[in-house]
Amino acid sequence: MGLFNFIKEAGEKLFGTGEAKAAQEAAAKDPxxxxxxxxxxxxxxxxANYVRTLNLPIEGLTVAFDGAAGVVSVxxxxxxxxxxxxxxxxxGxxxxxxxxxxxxxxxxxEPEAKFHxxxxxxxxxxxxKTYYGSANKYMVIFEANKPMLSHPDKIYPGQMLRIPAQG
Structure with missing residues (x-):
């Protein structure tokens, strides 16, 4: 349990369409x-819907968001x-x-992974190469971040990745 920091401007664009966007626009007009x-x-x-689409085994998923602070509670x-x-x-x-x-x-x-x-x-x-001493172990990182990563070349600045202890 704890708090993880992310780069607020990077990541999946979930709030730019649909009901989330409409709700944000309504809140901007009438705060x-x-x-x-x-x-x-x-x-x-x-x-929450995005997390569910990843089909990760989590029961009783709860998600709360504070847009002013940019904090999500999971x-x-x-x-x-x-x-x-x-x-x-x-x-995140x-x-x-x-x-x-x-x-x-x-x-x-289990022991926690490192994050990059x-x-x-x-x-x-x-x-x-940085974490395991071998560039050939990139698939360990790729597999550790599936299903969020769909291809080893599709990473972006600001994205946080899991780096498992074993290499």
């Missing part, structure tokens, strides 16, 4: 508490540390999210 709460609820639902129960970390990364690698508050319970605790924030010019091979 009453009801409109802001509705916008935050729609944004939280967009994040809870639920998951069987392993890797899934917990993937859920946190999925919620969203444009507009700067921090993730974690209340996910892991039923079979992608910088301009980074490749999975270069990251693997």
């Amino acid at each position: 009453s508490a009801d409109k802001v709460a509705a916008a935050n609820a729609k944004a939280a639902e967009a994040i 809870g639920g129960t998951t069987p392993d540390q890797a899934t917990r970390e993937k859920v946190l990364l999925a919620a 690698n969203v444009a507009g999210v700067g921090e993730v508050q974690d209340t996910i319970v892991v039923t079979n605790p 924030t992608v910088a301009r010019g980074d490749t999975l091979s270069a990251i693997a």
Whole structure:
């Protein structure tokens, strides 16, 4: 449990369309508490739906969002540390999210992975060389970040990645 920091301007663009965008626009026009709460609820639902599309094994997923602070809170129960970390990364690698508050319970605790924030010019091979001493171990990092990553070449600056302990 804890707090993870992300680059707020980087990530999946979940709030630029549909109900989340409409709610944000309504809150901008009328910043009453009801409109802001509705916008935050729609944004939280967009994040929760995104996490669900990844088909990660998490029960009782809860997501809350504070748009003014850029903080998302994520809870639920998951069987392993890797899934917990993937859920946190999925919620945090969203444009507009700067921090993730974690209340996910892991039923079979394991050591935590390291995390790496992608910088301009980074490749999975270069990251693997840094953490494992071999660029050829880039697939370890790729596999550790599936299903958020669809291809080893599709990473972007500001994205946070899991770096598992084994290399």
